[in-house]
Amino acid sequence: MILVTGATGLVGSHxxxxxxxxxxxxSAIYRNQASIGKTxxxxxxxxxxxxxxxxxxxxxxxxxxxxxxxxxxxxEYVYHCAAKISFxxxxxxxxxxxxxxxxxxxxxxxxxxxxxxxCFVSSIAALGDLPEYNFxxxxxxxxxxxxxxxxxxxxxxxxxxxxxxxxxxxxxxWRGQQEGLEVVIVNPGIILGAIPKSWNRNEGxxxxxxxxxxxxxxxxxxxxxxxxxxxxxxxxxxxxDSDKKGNRYILVSENLSYKNLTTLIAANLNVTPPKKEAxxxxxKLAWRWDWLATNLFLQERNLTKAVAKSLHTKDFYSxxxxxxxxxxxxxxxxxxxxxxxxxx
Ligand SMILES: NC(=O)c1ccc[n+]([C@@H]2O[C@H](COP(=O)([O-])OP(=O)(O)OC[C@H]3O[C@@H](n4cnc5c(N)ncnc54)[C@H](OP(=O)(O)O)[C@@H]3O)[C@@H](O)[C@H]2O)c1
Numbered sequence: 001m002i003l004v005t006g007a008t009g010l011v012g013s014h015x016x017x018x019x020x021x022x023x024x025x026x027s028a029i030y031r032n033q034a035s036i037g038k039t040x041x042x043x044x045x046x047x048x049x050x051x052x053x054x055x056x057x058x059x060x061x062x063x064x065x066x067x068x069x070x071x072x073x074x075x076e077y078v079y080h081c082a083a084k085i086s087f088x089x090x091x092x093x094x095x096x097x098x099x100x101x102x103x104x105x106x107x108x109x110x111x112x113x114x115x116x117x118x119c120f121v122s123s124i125a126a127l128g129d130l131p132e133y134n135f136x137x138x139x140x141x142x143x144x145x146x147x148x149x150x151x152x153x154x155x156x157x158x159x160x161x162x163x164x165x166x167x168x169x170x171x172x173x174w175r176g177q178q179e180g181l182e183v184v185i186v187n188p189g190i191i192l193g194a195i196p197k198s199w200n201r202n203e204g205x206x207x208x209x210x211x212x213x214x215x216x217x218x219x220x221x222x223x224x225x226x227x228x229x230x231x232x233x234x235x236x237x238x239x240x241d242s243d244k245k246g247n248r249y250i251l252v253s254e255n256l257s258y259k260n261l262t263t264l265i266a267a268n269l270n271v272t273p274p275k276k277e278a279x280x281x282x283x284k285l286a287w288r289w290d291w292l293a294t295n296l297f298l299q300e301r302n303l304t305k306a307v308a309k310s311l312h313t314k315d316f317y318s319x320x321x322x323x324x325x326x327x328x329x330x331x332x333x334x335x336x337x338x339x340x341x342x343x344x
Pocket of ligand 1: 205
């Protein structure tokens with residue numbers, strides 16, 4: 001039996017669907033009944049509602065040991081997708097509790113229950129730090145530096161609380177490996193995928209689709225890695241079914257600027273693309289205004305200092321390792337966006 005955590009989120013819901021399509025026996029944990037409805041709606045969106053009844057749902061929280069004791073009964077393989085994603089500095093404590101302590105609990109149960117293998121969804125945020133460019137002394141040219149699985153994490157550099165929590169979660173996985181557990185980690189870029197209309201479309205990575213659909217006017221020239229959710233779950237199951245262990249794998253289909261991504265989304269949704277460039281000083285001003293508005297009007301934090309900075313940073317990632325080891329070909333982001341637009 002397979003256990004999936006985070007099965008009511010973007011990655012986990014696509015994963016349980018993918019496993020159900022393969023005819024696997026899947027148990028999934030949930031925190032409240034309403035969230036299960038989200039996964040059911042996703043199965044429906046893909047016309048696979050008949051498979052939903054095959055999932056064995058168990059109420060559990062990764063921070064609640066007694067509930068995990070029940071969830072881990074008869075489990076041989078675990079996919080750990082549950083996490084908190086937030087760039088709001090006020091969520092630091094929750095990020096540590098859920099992402100680091102929660103992952104430590106999952107690792108400990110895997111060890112105690114002799115689970116055969118654990119697959120963990122980390123993030124490119126947990127990878128190392130490189131300067132943006134290499135300077136070639138001979139021709140004076142700047143070439144972008146490319147992050148891979150070996151790039152070292154630099155604790156001296158500033159990181160968001162989310163990045164620190166994902167790095168800390170990975171440490172728990174490596175600790176589990178030292179204690180005898182077979183582990184494999186994936187580090188996806190920003191994950192893009194279709195979600196049902198009933199889901200909150202103003203949170204997570206889908207927010208960028210919603211913003212462009214609503215007539216987003218500004219773009220930035222920062223660059224990062226993007227990947228389709230269907231590729232993420234395919235890579236996870238292929239790694240789990242293989243003899244690969246003790247390794248992490250970057251999952252990035254393409255490195256794109258936010259300008260190119262938002263233009264692609266706009267073209268597929270038949271809306272006007274963002275035409276004005278938001279300069280660094282503008283986003284610096286915007287996050288400060290957002291901080292003020294949050295404190296004055298007690299509203300939710302939308303743009304933090306870390307996010308504002310990342311919108312201008314040019315990061316490039318290589319997925320050569322998984323492409324080579326699994327002979328895997330990623331779906332181009334243009335196709336991913338076109339599929340999202342079809343279901344929008
Ligand atoms: N989305 C991205 O762009 C992206 C990129 C790179 C890596 N990742 C990583 O991919 C994984 C999945 O992300 P996602 O986009 O699917 O996130 P998501 O849509 O926000 O889903 C998070 C899931 O975690 C569950 N969860 C949170 N706290 C929990 C707890 N204490 N106990 C049990 N379950 C809990 C949530 O359950 P409820 O429904 O009860 O809230 C939900 O099912 C995460 O590890 C994330 O760090 C995501």
